[in-house]
Amino acid sequence: MPVDPDYIEQLVLEEITGIISPEDSITLKKLLAEEPEAYAIWQQMHRDLTGAYMQSVRKSLQEELPVEQVFTTARRRKRRRIFIGTTLGIAASLLVCAVVYKIMWPDYQPVLPAPIPPLALNTVALQLPDGQLLRLGSGQQQTVNGIIFQEEDGKLSWSGGEGSSIARLIVPPGKDYAVRLPDGTEVTINAATTLEMPLAFDDSREVRVDGEAYFAVAKNEEQPFRVHLPKSTVAVLGTSFNVNTYDSGQVKVALESGAVKLLTNDGDALLQPGMAVNYQPGVRPRAAAFDARTVFSWKSGYYVFENTPISEIADVIARTYRVKVVIDSKATAEKRYSSRLEKEAPLEQFLERLKTLDNIDYQFKNGDTIVHLLFRP
Structure with missing residues (x-):
């Protein structure tokens, strides 16, 4: 059975949110059993869109906003093979944004x-x-x-x-x-x-x-500025800083100038320029120095990788080039690489450099919409 990644994403998202029909459930199980690419998509989406926090969100969705509403327009179409979301991150945000305020920030x-x-x-x-x-x-x-x-x-x-x-x-x-x-x-x-x-x-x-953004906040001491993130808030007066929530289990805040305070249920962290905090729920946040060259480089049109795991680089590739990246082995995912990725440069240019790592290769599938990073013995 030919694999349509967009169709697979729709089925998996409906499965995760609990609104998949019996017929579609059978179709999905058949695809997962017969098509490795379908199974890879299923794994990625379940990794990003499940867990205790997402379980609580889905429960609240049932109370606050029936998930069926999200699919109303889609189901009016004659063909079901529509694209559910631009990426897993956006798909998740579109589903949970209507209730996350009540769950995390009642004020x-x-x-x-x-x-x-x-x-x-x-x-x-x-x-x-x-x-x-x-x-x-x-x-x-x-x-x-x-x-x-x-x-x-x-x-x-x-x-x-x-x-x-x-x-x-x-x-x-x-x-x-x-x-x-x-x-x-x-x-x-x-x-x-x-x-x-x-x-x-x-x-x-x-x-x-929800994602990553850099703020240059206009100063107003009588009206503090707040940036709400998953399970935390950044409070500022006038400053420049970066927030990153791509990893659903971690919030990253890096301060360039001024002062900010990260407010969490596990305690607060006051940042001074040149300091950053990587907050994980359940762990008290602590500030530490960071490399501004790697954190802020995306604003200048490129990414800097310093001994970065291939698994993290794959996420950047997916966001930058609008492709799916499938890592075919744990050995490949755990390898580390130092380089620079130019946003405007062809993806193949970066992948060819990546091949200089021992045992790493790549292959495009489904046209150029899926990139497999392979372990080469």
């Missing part, structure tokens, strides 16, 4: 935009409070509901809007984007990231990030 519950159908986004998009999807990247001014959205040099800004109106900016794999918030704060957003933000600040300045 921060703005009015969220209506959930949108999972889409195969090829461009940056802004989901407006009424659920409309505004596609970005054209550089043209757009006016919606009296709000004027402008793009200049790849940076979004707008005039108009109300503080209770929350919009969701979705940056797909292979893209990055920048936004200027109403208070003058500038945010650079990495690939496969969502930023939830008010269209106007009132008594507070609060946003939420």
